[in-house]
Amino acid sequence: MFSSGGKERQIESYHVPVMLEKVMHYLSPESGQVFVDATVGGGGHLRMLLDAVAPKGMVIGLDKDRDAIKETASKLGNNGLRLFRRDFGEVEQVLGRLGIEGVNGILADLGISSHQVDTPRRGFSFNLDGPLDMRMDRESEGPTAADLVANLPAHDLARIFREFGEEPGAVRAARAIVKARRVKPILTTKDLALLLASVLHRPGGTRHPATRCFQALRIAVNHELESLQTFLDSLPRVLLPGGTAVVISYHSLEDRMVKTAFNRLEGKCTCPPGLPECVCGARRIGNILTKKVVRPDPEEVTRNRRSRSARLRAFKRAVRDRRN
Ligand SMILES: C[S@@+](CC[C@H](N)C(=O)[O-])C[C@H]1O[C@@H](n2cnc3c(N)ncnc32)[C@H](O)[C@@H]1O
Structure with missing residues (x-):
């Protein structure tokens, strides 16, 4: 579905979205709903979300990188789409500014895009010579x-x-x-x-x-772990009842942070043993949808080698639950 048509080809050349069908399965967007894509990149996941919530829904896209915002704005226009060059740790503030109290789903596909790695002047790649920069923003x-x-x-x-x-x-x-x-x-x-x-x-x-x-x-x-922690901490305030968060990580440290955060949201205490009382803030507000971490199928890894380290986890806020 992503290999035909001019727009699709442009999206692929910037970045091939990882585990697209699985992301859509867990987020299950419906017409009229509101979603956040916290890591717009080349807009591959975002485009599918936008199509699913049309014509009355909305997708709010964030990325720290001006290239990603410019690329996606030029490809997808602004029908139902609001794009912001912001860190995803600031998602609450962005939604607050828009007067949105919560969203039906949120996706964070961490790390960097193929465009960033493959552009020598960005300085991310040890294979391409360029200035040693590495700033996403x-x-x-x-x-x-x-x-x-x-x-x-x-x-x-x-x-x-x-x-x-x-x-x-x-x-x-x-x-x-x-x-x-x-x-x-x-x-x-x-x-x-x-x-x-x-x-x-x-x-x-x-x-x-x-x-x-x-x-x-x-x-x-890029202070990536700090941003991720702020983002994960904000989920209870950002997700509407019944809303889903999907996070794809490419690094074991990030995946551990996501796993711990989702466990706490499911009410499992993650404090070190021996503490007199729980201080980790665990409080059950919903369920983890991915009992085991989800990996790309071998065919996807063959098609897109960059997907090989991807790990997906999903959490769903309960429908009946008083929000913070
Ligand atoms: C793997 S790419 C996302 C690809 C996208 N899902 C797609 O389908 O094309 C990761 C993107 O997240 C952005 N990013 C990474 N950390 C971020 C942060 N803390 N806040 C906002 N954007 C971030 C990067 O600039 C990059 O564009």
Whole structure:
């Protein structure tokens, strides 16, 4: 369904939406309803939502990246669609500004789009040479990956590589960066990729040795875990009774955060053992729809290799439930 027609081809070339049918199955949008797509990207998921809620419904789309908003606005127009260049951690504020009390469903398809990875000047890819930027929101004043690599002490770099990248050679990589930057600034993706490859190369490894460190820097530059936590915390206030949240993550840390948040919304305490009372805020307001994490089918992975690490979880707010 996505390979015919001019508009569909444009959407595919920007980013191929992952687990499209499964997303639609869990969100089950109906005509007249209101949805949020918290990560517009190339608008693939959003387009399906928009078609399903037409003609009277609405989709509110958010993305930090101006390219994604411009691309999707030019492809899908503004019929039933409101687009905002905002962090999804601000979804409550965006809805408040629109006077919308809650939505029937919300999708967050985390990470970065193919367009972002494949555009060298964005600096996300270790395979394409470009400035070491990695900001999703280039209007932000925040530091780029080059700034972190130039200024952070070795122990902070090592912590980022270990915590966000689960890189076993985190200390080695951090020390190599600190040593190299004394001689010459590390300004490009190629500079960093070559340096990391020289210290992290594992014989027989199937991935580029810089994969985990690049991912970790991206997460740090964009404060991805903080935004995700704020977004997950806002779900009880954003979802209408009967509304569904679907989150697709590509990283085990993110998936763990989603799993924990959904468990709490199902009333399961996630406090560490031994605490005298529950402090995690668990309160049952609905049910997890995905008892086991949902992965793409092998055919999808063959068609779209970038879907291979995707993990989908869905939560449905109970129909009869007093909202906060
Ligand atoms: C995997 S892509 C989404 C693809 C989209 N579902 C599609 O069908 O084309 C992830 C998108 O989320 C955006 N993004 C990541 N973190 C964000 C955040 N905290 N707030 C808003 N957008 C974010 C990225 O800029 C990127 O465009």
